[in-house]
């Protein structure tokens with residue numbers, strides 16, 4: 595049986611000629627530097643959890659940790675060298691000692707990896723396969739690493755299965771997990787993990803990096819920084835064409851919410867997306883942008899307020915944020931994206 599889910603990823607994941615370089619996480623300061631230095635000595639705790647909001651650089655951090663565990667450079671004692679063959683393989687998901695467990699992300703992957711992968715949960719079967727692979731797989735280099743992306747999507751059964759590996763990880767074996775909502779992990783799992791929360795980046799740092807990476811989208815930076823809320827990845831995402839389209843709908847909603855037609859708005863958000871996972875993605879993006887814009891509006895109000903603002907009881911922002919969060923939870927419960935959006939948007943009319 596092939597280890598489809600706990601794949602040692604292969605070179606064919608990345609089209610040849612498009613190798614990416616390993617990137618160091620930005621703006622993460624002392625705490626991360628200390629853990630990375632421990633990883634260089636092979637003394638990272640065997641279960642390690644990186645947390646942070648969407649786009650905050652969790653995947654970048656995970657790759658940096660994996661490279662820190664594996665990079666053979668003796669000259670680089672405090673961080674991985676970032677340029678050797680090992681570091682490059684880690685960055686391109688092609689290192690034989692790094693196994694990745696993740697949600698199905700798109701239709702192509704779903705076909706490639708089999709039907710048992712879900713868009714909603716990492717299943718117990720996926721975890722068991724990963725464990726078999728880990729046991730079978732000899733350590734080729736300095737360590738072997740199991741990366742679990744979206745660990746807050748591990749089913750309860752999957753988490754219970756994972757406990758075995760967390761309790762007896764085996765020689766030079768490290769589990770790196772990342773999650774947006776770590777409180778969805780079982781306390782028994784949580785207690786066996788060391789945790790690093792990524793820091794939000796200050797606005798000037800975000801702008802500097804955006805200017806450096808995507809200068810052609812400078813006109814979008816104000817909006818991107820507003821919804822990105824300290825996460826560089828989220829800011830970059832906010833500059834992509836698809837997200838800009840959804841963002842325009844969000845702004846329209848907030849400008850004219852008293853004239854909002856929930857059904858029409860939900861249709862506009864999902865327009866052009868026929869596959870369920872595409873609809874799910876569009877709905878998630880819409881709710882994320884909506885919540886971020888509402889939060890930014892509320893924050894701006896609080897700042898203006900100094901001394902004068904007393905908080906009228908009719909202030910809608912907090913309620914709206916709660917409604918949006920509820921809708922985001924409903925999406926994860928596999929309720930239809932159009933139903934979730936309509937039910938949420940109805941609350942904005944009034």
Ligand SMILES: [Zn+2]
Pocket residue numbers: 665666667674675676677678679680681
């Ligand atoms: Zn290296």
